[in-house]
Amino acid sequence: MLKELVARCKLGYGTIPFPAKEPILPDRYRGCPVVDAARCPGQCRVCAEVCPTSAVKVSADGLHLDLGRCLFCGECETACPVNAIRFSREYRMAARRRQDLVLPGTGTGTARALDARMKRLLGRALRLRQVSAGGCNACEADTNVLTTVVFDLGRFGIQFVASPRHADGILVTGPVTENMKPALIKTYEAVPAPKIVIAVGACAIAGGPYAGHKEVHDGVEGILPVDLYIPGCPPHPIVILDGLLRLLGRIGK
Amino acid sequence: MGPKRLRAYNSCPVGLRDIPLVSTAEFRETVVRSVADGARLAALFGRPHGPNTLRLLAVLARSSEGALFIVETEVSDCYPSLTVDCPQAHWFEREMAEQWGVRPLGHPWLKPIRFHHSYRPGYDAWARSATEAIQPSVTDFFQVAGEEVHDVAVGPVHAGIIEPGHFRFQCHGENVYHLEISLGYQHRGVERAMLGGPTSRSAHYMETLAGDTSVGHMTAYCQAIEALQGCIVPARAYALRAVALEIERLANHTGDLGALAGDVGYLPTAAHCGRLRGDFLNLTALLCGNRFGRGLVRPGGVVFDLDADQAKLLLERIGRIYNNVTTAVDLLWKTPSVVGRFEKTGRVLRQTCEDLGLVGPAARACGLERDVRYEFPSGIYALRHIPIAIGETGDVFARAYVRWLEIQRSVAFIQEQLEMLPGGPIRAATGELPPERLVVSLAEGWRGEICHVAVTDVGGRFAHYKVVDPSFHNWMGLAMALRDQQISDFPLCNKSFNLSYCGHDL
Numbered sequence: 126m127l128k129e130l131v132a133r134c135k136l137g138y139g140t141i142p143f144p145a146k147e148p149i150l151p152d153r154y155r156g157c158p159v160v161d162a163a164r165c166p167g168q169c170r171v172c173a174e175v176c177p178t179s180a181v182k183v184s185a186d187g188l189h190l191d192l193g194r195c196l197f198c199g200e201c202e203t204a205c206p207v208n209a210i211r212f213s214r215e216y217r218m219a220a221r222r223r224q225d226l227v228l229p230g231t232g233t234g235t236a237r238a239l240d241a242r243m244k245r246l247l248g249r250a251l252r253l254r255q256v257s258a259g260g261c262n263a264c265e266a267d268t269n270v271l272t273t274v275v276f277d278l279g280r281f282g283i284q285f286v287a288s289p290r291h292a293d294g295i296l297v298t299g300p301v302t303e304n305m306k307p308a309l310i311k312t313y314e315a316v317p318a319p320k321i322v323i324a325v326g327a328c329a330i331a332g333g334p335y336a337g338h339k340e341v342h343d344g345v346e347g348i349l350p351v352d353l354y355i356p357g358c359p360p361h362p363i364v365i366l367d368g369l370l371r372l373l374g375r376i377g378k
Numbered sequence: 379m380g381p382k383r384l385r386a387y388n389s390c391p392v393g394l395r396d397i398p399l400v401s402t403a404e405f406r407e408t409v410v411r412s413v414a415d416g417a418r419l420a421a422l423f424g425r426p427h428g429p430n431t432l433r434l435l436a437v438l439a440r441s442s443e444g445a446l447f448i449v450e451t452e453v454s455d456c457y458p459s460l461t462v463d464c465p466q467a468h469w470f471e472r473e474m475a476e477q478w479g480v481r482p483l484g485h486p487w488l489k490p491i492r493f494h495h496s497y498r499p500g501y502d503a504w505a506r507s508a509t510e511a512i513q514p515s516v517t518d519f520f521q522v523a524g525e526e527v528h529d530v531a532v533g534p535v536h537a538g539i540i541e542p543g544h545f546r547f548q549c550h551g552e553n554v555y556h557l558e559i560s561l562g563y564q565h566r567g568v569e570r571a572m573l574g575g576p577t578s579r580s581a582h583y584m585e586t587l588a589g590d591t592s593v594g595h596m597t598a599y600c601q602a603i604e605a606l607q608g609c610i611v612p613a614r615a616y617a618l619r620a621v622a623l624e625i626e627r628l629a630n631h632t633g634d635l636g637a638l639a640g641d642v643g644y645l646p647t648a649a650h651c652g653r654l655r656g657d658f659l660n661l662t663a664l665l666c667g668n669r670f671g672r673g674l675v676r677p678g679g680v681v682f683d684l685d686a687d688q689a690k691l692l693l694e695r696i697g698r699i700y701n702n703v704t705t706a707v708d709l710l711w712k713t714p715s716v717v718g719r720f721e722k723t724g725r726v727l728r729q730t731c732e733d734l735g736l737v738g739p740a741a742r743a744c745g746l747e748r749d750v751r752y753e754f755p756s757g758i759y760a761l762r763h764i765p766i767a768i769g770e771t772g773d774v775f776a777r778a779y780v781r782w783l784e785i786q787r788s789v790a791f792i793q794e795q796l797e798m799l800p801g802g803p804i805r806a807a808t809g810e811l812p813p814e815r816l817v818v819s820l821a822e823g824w825r826g827e828i829c830h831v832a833v834t835d836v837g838g839r840f841a842h843y844k845v846v847d848p849s850f851h852n853w854m855g856l857a858m859a860l861r862d863q864q865i866s867d868f869p870l871c872n873k874s875f876n877l878s879y880c881g882h883d884l
Contacts, residue, residue, distance in 0.1 A: 132650070135705050151667055153667030174578075176578070200578070257564075263670050268539055270656055273652035274649050308534045308535050334583055340566050
């Protein structure tokens, strides 16, 4: 036991002070894009052409970027000659409604808390069952990392559980492959009501890089009712944690 | 007069017309003989050639010469199975049967591996109609009969945050006779989507083949593209790519050692390594802004440079993290109850490993010198070898210890690279792909050999793109490791391989 204590002293305390203090993100972190539609002359469409997932659209009503489809690759920013799209370092991106993910808009990053009844039920102890439905395992990895000492999800009363029967909701990653759809629905049905659904990552929101493939369903939309969308490819763990805490009303505006 | 086969090398393109097209009997003979003679089946796949003809192409990797041998044959709807005489082909033949509706006659256990419809209209290896639904894992499984023998079925949804797969254990009490693994839940049609490319999505497909191996797969893809074009990649880009690839290895190996500790209930190392894995991911984010290396590696080189200050910062941080990993991992080897659980658990015999053609740390843990960085080096690895990490016992302990050796060697390699980064640009211009060429690109991902085979058509677009993730070879190794083990040791054995579901399912 002595060697474990010595090691613990050497390695020190590892939990970050989020949300009391702002998180430390990498210098090159690509967070929420800032869409400055006024700068866009609307003729060149080069941003839409380089976008791998049609997240960027230039139409009669101007320039729009759908965070739900965005892979955060930054190609549009590089391509745009007038700086109409710039990736900021903003990590607050979770939204409660699908349309709130479309920029420029007002809904992104300020996901409202659950209604009073649900908040009373889940606000202090949220149990989630994670379902991996055809992604690449990166969203799963950075969801899983929330359970490490760095983020220490347990201190917020949030826990991932082994059975849908023990859960208050499911957290879905992946575009929902044809082969995973039945298991996803069965898992959801096994969760006792009232229940919530959280879609994490571009795949679960809109199919990600696989949007339009006949092997996948372009995300959870239309299969299950989604209560919280967390964009990214994959979202940084802080983006996921921020979304979860907003949903529970632990972080206000 | 040796067998007809075309000699090629890692990331050196060949003309499609230069690949010898031989009779099916001769093809079979060439593959079986070459493998018996020490070559390994790196890839075996079908590609359509006209409406009713299928070409089977084998890539044989011969480590002693650092060379690859390619040979092709033509079949219609069946051919005599290779698996009977060359077990390494077993999973490849199942894949080809499923994709192209071609039956390997005499295959001992012909089942789908991903559960999707055939890509060749009118052909199906199991005579299913094109309209009937195919359900994952609805198929035959091994049956063991007898007093008190029982089946344990697990998945596709597992207890933790983990990808979906279905496992069937044939047990006698706690004892496992056999484990059968049924995958395909993550199948999202990536290989098919690559056809006609490269497109704006190609790079994203490659970076998400297996999300924890973004740099590895992307490196293999870029090597293929660059080789086809004859693009000269700047030395600095090669060095930065290798640094990113080794950081990817460090993150995953560290995470695995922590998870192995967790699986035997030793929480100190589990907690520390879970955190330290994230520290390594943050180093990748320091390079390119994304913890998984998305957007870093692109055809022609890398997208992000490191200035002197950043290189210094990276060196400092890697040294610090490595000291911490050493502290955390040393606890494992000094704790008898941990070592006692690791030793002799999930043993894979060296012969089994050779028969199945396992790769990566799983193969090295059995004593095989199998490492692309050493056998078929490309990029910076051609100039600077990393000593190969070898185990002996083929058990959980060896798979864990090989990872620890690799962590040490990767850190030394990264430090060396960062201290002497070549100057110059980080990316060269890339252009169109040439017509009717084939290239085999190999890279050593953290799970083992990544093999990509790109074939271009007359217009210089992808006529075929084959991906062989290391997991494709290794899943059967996990099944063998479970034989005669306690079912309660499954999590430990599983984690000691830590294979990719999505990398297999594509």
